[in-house]
Amino acid sequence: MGSDLAIDLPSKGSLDVSPTNTVVRERNGSSLGAYFNVICVVAGTGTLQLPLTLMQGGWISILLMMLCGTIAVYTGNLLIKCLYHNGQSRLPDYPSVGYAAYGRFGQNFIRSFHYTILLGASCIYIILAGVNLHELSNTDIDRKVWIAISAAIVWVPFVALKSLKEFVWLSVFGVLTTLVVILVTVVEGLRDLPNQRDNSHHFIVPAGIPIALTSIAFSFGGNAIYPHVEVAMKHPKSWNRTLAIAIFTIFLMYVLISATGYYVYGDSTMSPIYANLPHGVTTSVAIVMITVHVALAAPLNLISFSNEMEIMWSINDTCYTPLKAFCLRFALRSFILVILTIIGVFLPYFGPLMSLIGGVGYPIILFLAPIVLYLKLFGLQSMGWPERVWCILIAIIAIVGLVLGTKDAIIQLIMIRSP
16 A cells, blocks of 8 residues: 555653553564464454355455455554654554544543453453353353353453463464364365255345445454554564464455355355354364353453553553562452453343444444544555545445444344333
């Protein structure tokens, strides 16, 4: 694209550009570690949903995956470049970019959606893991207990690991679990193919394109954690390449599972895709693996959120002794997880409410905000006309996603509340 997305390393000195002070963390994480962190947090439940998306939009949805993957790389790079906009230091997080561009209003606007996505997605992951554990256990233990157990599992890496650079090996394991799910789905699906000969397929389903595009776009969303992944990289100038390779890998994973699922099951494709598979040990393995994955993806979001809180409240080894900093961090993170567990166990309609917030928040945080903030910080003249047209296309996709996502979530809420 027209703008230069190269990233300059921040200087050792820190320039205070917002109420959230810039913090220079030790950069000793590898590009490979960043690659696995991105895949672990982005390629999750979307893996199970996208076969249905192909049914909704037809085979052309694979081209939409390519389009949305390209957009994800572009807006992810814009966001990271905004962190270095003044050329002297690095902003610590997404809300600080909002402050640099539009003051308190920009910071609070971004923060409201940004934090809701990080915490809401984590809560959904905890609930999903608990529901899967309840299904796998085949016992009379209440589902709420299993949700609490899944929260306890998430709590261990959340309080034990200070930042995302320490999460790499768990991210590697999370990616491997997703690959196992894909492998099981492909193998079992193809084995079931002789029993599915009557299913029909379509190249394009015009009425389903908007909702398919929305689902695909959200399946590439990772902007909320990108600042925390990039800050740990020893060589931040390799961010563009690392993100591009990670998103391309996710694209291949999505195409493999969605194309196989739609090819085998056609117009009877369901979400999650393992609901179509013949029941047996392999299906149980797939459920176990996706449960492990979401249990690992939740701490990624939570660590990103808590890192921002710790910067805001100066919980670090500079302001406190290492022991006191650890105790404060331990207490803060435990409190966060307790609140999310209570919400997941007791709050009615949390899923549809989160869908409503996500229907508004995801298009803004993932697509619109990086472009608007970049234009404010660098100016319209920093983009050539081809890039401006590209940004308009991204904005159209975001608005379509916002309208459809909000509409569907409201319909869900109405249906649940109706007697």
